[in-house]
Amino acid sequence: MDLDKQIRLAAFNWLKKQVEKYGDVLNRDMLAQGFEFKGTRIPLVSPQGIFKPKILDLPLTITTSPKGPYEDSFDEHDFLLYKYRGTDPMHRDNVGLRKCMQKEVPLIYFHGIIPGKYLVVWPVYIIGDDPDSLTFRVAADNQYDVDQEISRVGETDKYRRAYITASVRQRLHQRGFRERVIAAYQSQCAFCHLKHVELLDAAHIIPDQEEEGIPSVNNGLALCKIHHAAFDKHILGVTPDYEIKVKDEVLREEDGPMLLHGIQELQDKKLILPRSKKAWPNQEFLEWRYQEFKDKI
Known part of the structure; x- marks a missing residue:
């Protein structure tokens, strides 16, 4: 197994443990601290929404800040629309996500609910790229399948991803309501x-x-x-x-x-x-x- 996949699976396993312990809304400080992989600290977030740890060649996570500059939304098929970093389609972060799309590389998505708290979703995949609107299209998938060898996504997989991503949208509403009310x-x-x-x-x-x-x-x-x-x-x-x-x-x-x-x-x-x-x-x-x-x- 190559290093990239080892680190992604380690990140997924670490997140699974945190979610089992704390629920699927996690603190930013915990995510910024990240986890240790063979003696190397791997953080999961940074000030930038598209984040690539130094040890990797491709991005590992994408984040929507609750007060950030990007207005992410869902399309008519309930897939997530994730804004580019900046306005240059060839910015290295945007290029990195494009490569993740081409190689079907799984990512982690953090959606800011209130300052300092993020709903965690994994794996997510970049399934579309629209330079005209400076937007990537993102789908969530079954976290229990990410350790399988990557294969061509068929029609059945597309329907499954659409269903799972729609359920993520519902979770965002539910968790967002809970966190905002309890904080108030x-x-x-x-x-x-x-x-x-x-x-x-x-x-x-x-x-x-x-x-x-x-x-x-x-x-x-x-x-x-x-x-x-x-x-x-x-x-x-x-x-x-x-x-x-x-x-x-x-x-x-x-x-x-x-x-x-x-x-x-x-x-x-x-x-x-x-x-x-x-x-x-x-x-x-x-x-x-x-x-x-x-x-x-």
Whole structure:
């Protein structure tokens, strides 16, 4: 196995371990530190979006910054559109990605969700190049197939890649919503102050299956898992004036300290709001949801 493939597989295996431990949204500092390969430190990101470690001849990763200059998007087939570095099609980074396309070399994609946090996707392949729009076309593929010998991509592979890339787009929406909401609430439950991020969810006020259920911060609440479940099951509600309400029959129950301190004592307490008023829950959304709560009483 040649050095290039050894390093790529080592990078994929390292990322797999990090994702199993931390989830598929990773910190930039961790990615910048990277991993060690036979005594050589291999970072995975740099200030440039297209990154080639010194030990390699071709790029290893591509990154979209949450506040970067490039407006990456998806095309009508749900494939990712990744902007060139600069405006020169012959810049060495753009040439490097073009060679990756020609040789079917797998890459890693980091999509910035909030500053310092990136959704990680691998392998991705450059499947198209449009110098007129200064854009590469990128497809995600099955990470369990990357250790196989590279072969010509057939029609079945193209359909598989389209499906997987579309699922990546959905993950970007979901993870992006979660990270933005939890960051807005300073990584704590809006009902109880719990600050263990691994126990927090981003709850929709208007559910995402509704037409109005947009993935915006002001349609979200950072809630611990028990309060998220209670909110979803209409045991807890929130008024448009940011007061927490408990379902009447639950208020009358007697069932130990968890119910007393975890649910009942929330009655009439104020929601813990983000520091930025722009991130506060939309009062019309809360009115919609509170009406649902009252209808279930």
